[in-house]
Amino acid sequence: MTVAIRTLDDGAWISVNDARQVSVSDIWMLSRGVFCECEPASILLETFVDANADGPIITADAVGQCLECGTRDSVDGLPVGQIVDGEFRPYDPDAVQSILEPKPN
Numbered sequence: 001m002t003v004a005i006r007t008l009d010d011g012a013w014i015s016v017n018d019a020r021q022v023s024v025s026d027i028w029m030l031s032r033g034v035f036c037e038c039e040p041a042s043i044l045l046e047t048f049v050d051a052n053a054d055g056p057i058i059t060a061d062a063v064g065q066c067l068e069c070g071t072r073d074s075v076d077g078l079p080v081g082q083i084v085d086g087e088f089r090p091y092d093p094d095a096v097q098s099i100l101e102p103k104p105n
Ligand SMILES: [Zn+2]
Pocket: 036, 037, 038, 041, 042, 066, 067, 068, 069, 070, 071
């Protein structure tokens, strides 16, 4: 099964199988140390740079800003959803995403 994943509209959306599925305007909660020192960090995404499939998991590389401390940085491999039975199921941005490994200092 091939899943077509790409970014659209200058990084405003992630398209899965030619349907706009994930909007950049969501606020994603990341566990501490992944992006900044906030626990959790509320990251307002600005742009999707790239999107990939890691098995059934759809991940995004994005640029975002922490609403708490103002840190602006890139996020690599943010899990945004997964493919279940050929259909995209988005993750809940309000659930803390802790799959990412913290950056080494
Ligand atoms: Zn922060």
